[in-house]
Amino acid sequence: MKAIIDNYGNILLLLLGIIVGSIIGLWVPQAVAYIKPLGDIFLNMLFVSIIPLLFFAISSSVANLDRQQQLSKIIAVMASVFLITIIIAALATVGILYIFPVSTIAEDSTAVNDYLNGSEANWGDRIVSFLTVSEFGNLLSRQSILPFVIFSFLVGIAARRVGDKAQTFVAFIQSGNEVMKQLLILIMKVAPVGLGAYFAYQVHTLGPQLFGFYAKPLALYYLFGIAFFFVFFSLYAFIAYGGKGVSIFWKNNIFPSLTALSTCSSLATMPANLEAAKKIGIPSAIANVVIPLGNTLYKNGSAISSILKIYVAFVLLGWNFFEWETILTAVGITVLVTIVAGGIPNGGYIGEMLMISVYGLPAEAIPAVMIIGTLVDPLATILNATGDTVAAMLVTQFTKSKFEV
Numbered sequence: 001m002k003a004i005i006d007n008y009g010n011i012l013l014l015l016l017g018i019i020v021g022s023i024i025g026l027w028v029p030q031a032v033a034y035i036k037p038l039g040d041i042f043l044n045m046l047f048v049s050i051i052p053l054l055f056f057a058i059s060s061s062v063a064n065l066d067r068q069q070q071l072s073k074i075i076a077v078m079a080s081v082f083l084i085t086i087i088i089a090a091l092a093t094v095g096i097l098y099i100f101p102v103s104t105i106a107e108d109s110t111a112v113n114d115y116l117n118g119s120e121a122n123w124g125d126r127i128v129s130f131l132t133v134s135e136f137g138n139l140l141s142r143q144s145i146l147p148f149v150i151f152s153f154l155v156g157i158a159a160r161r162v163g164d165k166a167q168t169f170v171a172f173i174q175s176g177n178e179v180m181k182q183l184l185i186l187i188m189k190v191a192p193v194g195l196g197a198y199f200a201y202q203v204h205t206l207g208p209q210l211f212g213f214y215a216k217p218l219a220l221y222y223l224f225g226i227a228f229f230f231v232f233f234s235l236y237a238f239i240a241y242g243g244k245g246v247s248i249f250w251k252n253n254i255f256p257s258l259t260a261l262s263t264c265s266s267l268a269t270m271p272a273n274l275e276a277a278k279k280i281g282i283p284s285a286i287a288n289v290v291i292p293l294g295n296t297l298y299k300n301g302s303a304i305s306s307i308l309k310i311y312v313a314f315v316l317l318g319w320n321f322f323e324w325e326t327i328l329t330a331v332g333i334t335v336l337v338t339i340v341a342g343g344i345p346n347g348g349y350i351g352e353m354l355m356i357s358v359y360g361l362p363a364e365a366i367p368a369v370m371i372i373g374t375l376v377d378p379l380a381t382i383l384n385a386t387g388d389t390v391a392a393m394l395v396t397q398f399t400k401s402k403f404e405v
Helices: 002-027 029-063 071-099 123-131 136-140 142-188 191-210 215-252 254-263 266-280 284-297 300-317 324-343 347-359 363-375 377-398
Strands: none
Touching: 002 029, 002 191, 002 254, 029 142, 029 191, 029 266, 029 284, 071 215, 071 284, 071 300, 071 324, 071 377, 123 142, 136 142, 142 266, 142 284, 191 254, 215 254, 215 266, 215 300, 215 363, 215 377, 254 266, 254 377, 266 284, 266 377, 284 377, 300 324, 300 363, 300 377
16 A cells, blocks of 8 residues: 555545546636636646756756767757657547548637637747747747747757866756756646646536537547547557666656646647656656757657547538548648647747648638637547657667666
8 A cells, every 4th residue: 555655646546636626626616716816826837847847957957968969969869759750649540431421511610719810920930939938038938838848959969069168057957957856846746726726617618519510520529539639649668668668758748738628739748748757767868958959849649639620620511531631731731731830929829820821722611620629629638638648668678778777
């Protein structure tokens, strides 16, 4: 019993918090407004700590990469892992839709978002805002995570180039990394209360919307998404580290999965992922590079939903989705959407606009793809967030690094 408490005590407390939150959300909805601030406080504390955590984790890891772990090799392998596995997720979704087609769905025209008619920026401006910000202070916003990650990366590279003269600075960012890890441990002590409160809000607000016109595509997404989560992530863990990799991945993926489910935020799940990576034995030089970059650029859940949304739009319009040109275009759009979705504010909507503009879809398809994107968010977040850890395992294997367990 003591061993169970020692190994799973935090997870059991978190599960208890989520169960209590679910009960409150379903049976005592009037209390949700009073306990939601507890969840907001917890998330705000988490978001505030993530910015310095990213800086110290990434810059110290890059600065300390030795000759045997060249940064260029890690980046090249990481990019290949991201691209190949996202294409696998997209093609697997196409296959499932072919086997289990979804019948015509009624569309709800009231769901059109004013945002769709908002931004008039061209694609060049969007790429600039995607990769950079105009003021240093803007880097410190979680709305600019990718520019901040790139900046942290460049700081680490600069420290490497300076060499011995940067020893004091490198020691500082290493110390900062350890301090931020301890701060996150302290914050996560109140996770059962904070996540439980936020889960009550999620159940209360999102639960009733999961029924109606979109039941069939949503059911398909959730059933296939859950199967993908267990089957494909287990396969990737096995490729990375054999049978031991599967067991150690799932043992340490429970807490990140519950965090993602409760918060619907990949960013809020990143600290749990970094801690899981450490317990799995992924070298910190790889985990501190792959997981933060994967947080913005690697999204299995978004890949699956992208294909589903394109398919649903075609069904609504009575068009044939299962043509090679259409499918190849859909996969290409999906690769772009998984990058865009996490890199900039409202990136998911921009990804949907990309889809609509490429295919020339009429306005009738817009509400359907937006509603589906909103309602699949809980499971999509789990797939997006926890996929970063298994991707880091694959990068460890393919860079011929050793798991530290």
